[in-house]
Amino acid sequence: MALNDQSTDQALLDAEHELWTTSFSYIKSMAVKAALDLGLADAIDHHGGAATLPQIVDKVKVHPSKVPCLRRLMRVLTVSGVFSIQQRQNVVPPAIAKGNGAATANGNGAATSNGNGVATANGNSTTTTNGTGVATSNGNSTTTTNGNGAATTNCTDTAVEPLYALTPVSRLLVGSRNLVSMMSMILDPTFVTPFLGIGAWFEHALPDPCIFRQQHGVALWKMAEKDPAFDALINDAMVSDSSFIMEIAIRECGEVFQGVTSLMDVAGGLGAASQVISKAFPGMECTVVDLGHVVAKAPTGTAVKYVVGDMFESVPPADAVFIKVRLDVFRLANF
Numbered sequence: 001m002a003l004n005d006q007s008t009d010q011a012l013l014d015a016e017h018e019l020w021t022t023s024f025s026y027i028k029s030m031a032v033k034a035a036l037d038l039g040l041a042d043a044i045d046h047h048g049g050a051a052t053l054p055q056i057v058d059k060v061k062v063h064p065s066k067v068p069c070l071r072r073l074m075r076v077l078t079v080s081g082v083f084s085i086q087q088r089q090n091v092v093p094p095a096i097a098k099g100n101g102a103a104t105a106n107g108n109g110a111a112t113s114n115g116n117g118v119a120t121a122n123g124n125s126t127t128t129t130n131g132t133g134v135a136t137s138n139g140n141s142t143t144t145t146n147g148n149g150a151a152t153t154n155c156t157d158t159a160v161e162p163l164y165a166l167t168p169v170s171r172l173l174v175g176s177r178n179l180v181s182m183m184s185m186i187l188d189p190t191f192v193t194p195f196l197g198i199g200a201w202f203e204h205a206l207p208d209p210c211i212f213r214q215q216h217g218v219a220l221w222k223m224a225e226k227d228p229a230f231d232a233l234i235n236d237a238m239v240s241d242s243s244f245i246m247e248i249a250i251r252e253c254g255e256v257f258q259g260v261t262s263l264m265d266v267a268g269g270l271g272a273a274s275q276v277i278s279k280a281f282p283g284m285e286c287t288v289v290d291l292g293h294v295v296a297k298a299p300t301g302t303a304v305k306y307v308v309g310d311m312f313e314s315v316p317p318a319d320a321v322f323i324k325v326r327l328d329v330f331r332l333a334n335f
């Protein structure tokens with residue numbers, strides 16, 4: 001017997017809703033990717049942290065024909081908490097009846113009756129009747145009847161111009177210390193597409209290629225060595241992540257580094273974590289060990305030393321060995 005045979009219709013609809021929501025949950029991350037690609041947070045930041053759609057459009061590359069679509073993207077991003085919406089007050093005019101008709105505006109909506117029609121606007125909607133029709137708009141909609149017809153619109157896109165504001169989430173995407181590089185890496189197709197192959201990956205016996213190699217035919221670090229743009233994508237991401245998280249880590253649990261005189265940051269990338277540790281503990285000798293192509297791009301003239309090495313062969317000696325791994329994406333994919 002199928003599990004759903006005895007379910008009520010409401011339970012079936014709830015279950016279907018859950019299935020749709022879960023299956024479509026990538027829409028949220030793709031909306032964040034679009035926000036990064038377009039620079040939406042920067043555009044809002046440029047206007048002091050809150051901006052209307054026309055103000056945002058002014059700062060980003062959007063074809064004029066796609067402006068209404070951008071409003072939809074903003075809706076996804078506000079529902080996800082990346083931005084918030086502040087409604088402007090009283091920007092829509094009240095009800096106007098020019099003929100024998102009746103116009104009623106409830107809320108911030110505008111209702112206009114130009115003939116004998118009845119126009120009602122509820123919420124932030126705009127309603128116009130030009131003949132003897134009946135038009136009602138609810139929510140953020142616009143409705144017009146020109147003849148004798150009746151029209152009702154619920155919640156479409158045109159109405160009061162909302163102000164889109166930065167939230168604590170999108171504030172992490174602006175300013176000099178931001179997480180744009182990290183999120184750009186996570187959402188890069190090179191990292192996203194391997195996850196489409198998890199099902200196929202389970203069909204093969206271990207040991208087998210990780211999902212990254214299954215997708216791309218080459219290991220992640222090998223690809224980084226061969227492709228400078230991909231290498232930069234990873235290194236920049238790590239610098240933004242490590243700078244952000246290590247400053248918090250030092251503030252919250254810096255005592256774990258007390259008394260350490262030398263520290264070996266294994267697979268430390270460009271050494272952003274070590275740079276933060278070294279500044280917080282100037283007496284500590286911090287060394288980063290990483291692969292040759294990464295060390296070749298390491299910053300010079302800092303207190304942190306960089307050495308080339310393969311951690312699977314040997315790790316140079318030090319008081320403490322430090323390895324920062326916080327990416328579930330790397331662990332899950334067994335990169």
Ligand SMILES: C[S@@+](CC[C@H](N)C(=O)[O-])C[C@H]1O[C@@H](n2cnc3c(N)ncnc32)[C@H](O)[C@@H]1O
Pocket residue numbers: 221238239242266267268269270271272273289290291294309310311312323324325327330
């Ligand atoms: C996810 S990044 C982490 C970088 C750094 N720990 C951080 O969190 O900012 C992983 C690093 O491991 C390095 N790596 C990969 N295989 C390695 C190996 N066999 N020996 C040393 N480093 C390695 C990569 O070059 C890369 O810089």
